[in-house]
Amino acid sequence: MDLLEMVNKYGDKIDPRLADATFRVLKKVPYVRSLVEKEFESITADLEKMAKPYRGKTRSFERLPEEGVDRKEVLQEMTGITREEEKKWKNGYASGAVYNGDNTHIDFLNKVYALNSQTNPLHSDLWPSASKYEAEIASMTAAMLGRDHAPGVCGTVTSGGTESILLAMKTYRDKARVERKITKPEIVIPVTAHAAFDKAGQYFGIKVVKVPVDQNSRADVKMVKKAITRRTIAVVGSAPSFPHGAIDPISEMSELARKRGIGFHTDACLGGFVLPWAERLGYPVPVFDFRLPGVTSMSADTHKYGYAAKGTSVVLYRDSYLRRYQYFTTTDWPGGLYFSPTFAGSRPGALSAVCWATMVSMGEKGYLEATRKIMTVADKIKEGIASIPELQIVGEPLWVIAFKSDLLDIYQVLDFMSKKGWSLNGLHRPPCVHFCVTLRHTGKGVAERFLLDLRQVVEEVKTMPASKSGLAPVYGMAATMPIRSLVGELLKKYIDILYRV
Ligand SMILES: Cc1ncc(COP(=O)(O)O)c(C=O)c1O
Structure with a gap:
């Protein structure tokens, strides 16, 4: 039995904290270190092959070429790469990732980008247009997410969902430090909340208290109540x-926070630009936004279902007083008076311009129609998965559909779907796979092709022994392995690989 098998076999039986602490000591022993390295070798070799398909096929540059490569050549080579890579997502083989992807939409965004490629919101004197676009993006998003019920709602444009979340958590930390003298802050999040909240914990020294979810993958409200302490600065729910595409009981959770006088963040990065329209279309959408008096901040991603190019999101606050804690200013720098609303200094104004142009050209009607198409296809896919006896849908999702299997190794299903060209998301705790429906899947025959391939793969996996190559063992290991730092080590190795030429 090798280390991997041993860990998979006995993994569940060991207390993860004890295992972590033991491993931290043991890994200093050279023999253990070399055992771990050896164990990782085969996995990382497989991962490296997957991550670096252009090796030997295109030119690579470990240092600057002495003479610049001809622009025509550069464009030619990059066009080749782009054409190859777009095959998957253009034809609907990717879960999430590209949310619109229509050719005429992309052409429009590219034109807007080209017009604005030199702009930088940091220099609002040179480009007042950038601040106009950003103010209007935040305002339009706020109006969509309940500002009629809370007229003070305001926000800023950020670089993506993670930055919106990091900024909101930093805001609560700083507010609590100033107003409540809290030096050891805590946030309460469901285990299913996005990893960005853990990142905020690591970056800003905030303790992340995690509460379990129920059988439908929604936060357990009783446990949320129990987890709130005098040090809690904010509670978080996802929408x-x-x-698993589950909407947490935002109404009850935000009310708990409101009664305790603490913040509540609705993470609507994924749903902010879908749920308001799904609600209008009559889908069962619980209230999740600023209509609830306890919701004090939200994140909503324009670069997902807002259909803008990658690189923008919106973080919203119930009032501008709270938003102030997000800002950075310094008055004694020899470089002059300096201020910025978000983490970056200089920022790509073109991306904000593209975001603004997308939103105003889509309009309410555009978002409503896009949501109608996505929901219709999602219903079809859910029905199809539910009809496969070996698979079970997790919870009651609307359009982000996770499925697991009590009978099969779901990671083998994931691997086999990959071999058929599908790029789905592997998840763990519980082991499952998800398919995030976008406009790319609303094209003719895409849902049918997905279901046909899934049915075939399930039949194939039924006859196969457990896999030792590809992603299956990595997810399998991460799902059962108690030594979290060992898995973390593997992930860091993977990042190293990504930065190898
Ligand atoms: C619910 C949720 N929150 C936050 C994020 C983070 O967004 P980003 O990848 O843009 O940083 C995501 C990304 O998928 C998400 O689904």
């Missing part, structure tokens, strides 16, 4: 969550 919906990334893993």
